[in-house]
Amino acid sequence: GENVEQHPSTLSVQEGDSAVIKCTYSDSASNYFPWYKQELGKGPQLIIDIRSNVGEKKDQRIAVTLNKTAKHFSLHITETQPEDSAVYFCAASPLIQGAQKLVFGQGTRLTINP
């Protein structure tokens, strides 16, 4: 089945700098790659996603890139702010019995230092 590896597990950057989180996946049938932000005591919140027919997508300070050949995708956050501090999860979505099953990475705890 699908396996998603996420790195790094923790990341600390200075406010205003950029942060990059990387994920690799194993199932070439996966075609949907969302990124979630989870704050303490809350459920994951979708921040950006990319589908397999697109190589890059940007939304203000957040961008995601996808390399289907190498089976990896990355989250880029520019001009980081203290409110960006949270745990970030990547996920890949293969089909299982026709259903959408999100397979998550292990998470990255991002800390923005003022």
Added chain:
Amino acid sequence: ETGVTQSPTHLIKTRGQQVTLRCSSQSGHNTVSWYQQALGQGPQFIFQYYREEENGRGNFPPRFSGLQFPNYSSELNVNALELDDSALYLCASSVGGRASDEQFFGPGTRLTVL
């Protein structure tokens, strides 16, 4: 538009007991997926319900079961609770049950098994 809601927010059970968790999907969504998130880990897919039928299941034993109602709300039932069942249980709703549908998560139910 009302988001995904879950109840209760947290509860404590003892080993061997049974528990029922509830989820109301976002307005207009007909698909509910359940995930288990152990402390410090990414969510793991339990199963998905689409139009009241189970539509895919992850690697969880049969003592994890579910229901979806005509209004698309859902229940997760866990029998014969074990200590390892302690986790945050998340439900997510989406439209259509397809691999590329965005999933919107609720805040979760924190289950502690003693």
